[in-house]
Amino acid sequence: MSSQGSSVEKGVNGVLVCQESYACGGSDEAAFECDECGSLQCARCELELHRQERMRNHDRIRISPGHVPYCDSCKGDGGVPNGGRLRAVVRCQGCKINLCLDCQKRTHSGVSKRKHPLTAYPPSKPVEKNCSTGDEQLDALKAKLEK
Numbered sequence: 001m002s003s004q005g006s007s008v009e010k011g012v013n014g015v016l017v018c019q020e021s022y023a024c025g026g027s028d029e030a031a032f033e034c035d036e037c038g039s040l041q042c043a044r045c046e047l048e049l050h051r052q053e054r055m056r057n058h059d060r061i062r063i064s065p066g067h068v069p070y071c072d073s074c075k076g077d078g079g080v081p082n083g084g085r086l087r088a089v090v091r092c093q094g095c096k097i098n099l100c101l102d103c104q105k106r107t108h109s110g111v112s113k114r115k116h117p118l119t120a121y122p123p124s125k126p127v128e129k130n131c132s133t134g135d136e137q138l139d140a141l142k143a144k145l146e147k
Helices: 043-049 101-107 131-146
Strands: 032-034 039-041 060-062 090-092 097-099 118-120
Antiparallel strands (some): 032 039, 090 097
16 A cells, blocks of 8 residues: 655655646646745746746746755844755645744644644755856746747
């Protein structure tokens, strides 16, 4: 008997899927993380969302397999890399936010949010930076999508 998780955030093979559902309906594989949007986005949603004037200057990163986003609730204290923010351990489907363990306990221990469905992320690995080709890949992907 197989124990298949009923995760909205992970598609087949444990791949992270788009959390925006703006252009894709939530079925496409996540390709970007936008910290200001607080979500993982497929290439189509990232392109469509960030065409809007108010979102054009958002900082996005290209994600790779095993990527885990930052906690949306952490407030940086300046003493730790990334302003003290931790990687998320879960995504709350009800609130549509990513949470580290401390923030999840703090914000979802009350009666009103305790039963929100949560999706667990795999343990985070150090993020590898490949700045030299990242922009080139992004430009090529955007050009392909615009056709």
